[in-house]
Amino acid sequence: MPELPEVETIKRTLINKVSGRTIKSINISLSRLIKWPTPEQFKAQLRGQKIVTLHRRGKYLLFELTDNLMLIVHLRMTGRLYYMPSSEPDDKYTRVVFNLDNGDRLLFSDTRTLGTLYLMPGDELWRISGLFNLGPEPLSADFTIEYFSSILKKRQSKIKAILLNQSLIGGLGNIYVDESLAIAGIHPERAAASLNDEEIVRLYESINSVIAKGIEDGGTTFRDYRDAEGKSGSHQYHLYVYGRKGEPCRKCGATIEYKTVAGRGTHYCPFCQH
């Protein structure tokens, strides 16, 4: 479900609530989501740990704990992290509960159960290949126009597939890729290497601006996504193409089309994206 702006929003709505809290106990109702170490070790090692702070890298959330431990959470398609006051009940899809020292709880909820959790020392993060191989993120200092240009110029794959590849650029997903391409006026099936310098700059700027706007709007809520307080984002009201199949393009009025590109449902304007 969530992409960089949604995970960033969860981080921002959670960091002040959990920082300084100690995890008293853990309830696991679906143990296969715990990928490292074993669920028993996961519980035993987490018990009594204090949460120092919270980080985000790409679509991963990293809870920095005392004793050099890191709790890593990936929400995949439908995962949610909720901060729940002790008075409120769990939701139906709660899979892991972290009981905190103030009586409140941190819930990991997930309908499709594709989410993943890990616990390991901070110097063993290489065990998580998706995290270890993550490329530079939009809006970060290492996501330069030179870097972006260099990864496009040597690849014949469709531009959409390149933008979705987390080892090349960290944090983009299906919504923000479709939006970036629409804003830049580039067709999702173009070979990456076929983009000229002017198109590369346009796409680079579109990616950065749409991610910044997504964060500013608190993410995009289509169905599952909520922040750590259970609130929806508002970027769905500003989308150019995603979820707008059959509706008029905001730029030219042509009908937004939908087809599968790079294995994903893809929305685009057949008139203004070349």
Next chain:
DNA sequence: CGCTCGGCCTGTGCGC
């Protein structure tokens, strides 16, 4: 090495 595709899961919404 680079890339594409199927599989992992459950729920929902659409067309017939």
Next chain:
DNA sequence: TGCGCACAGGCCGAGC
């Protein structure tokens, strides 16, 4: 209304 099928903010591993 009921049913079946396609599809859903993601990623990994197999196979070419």
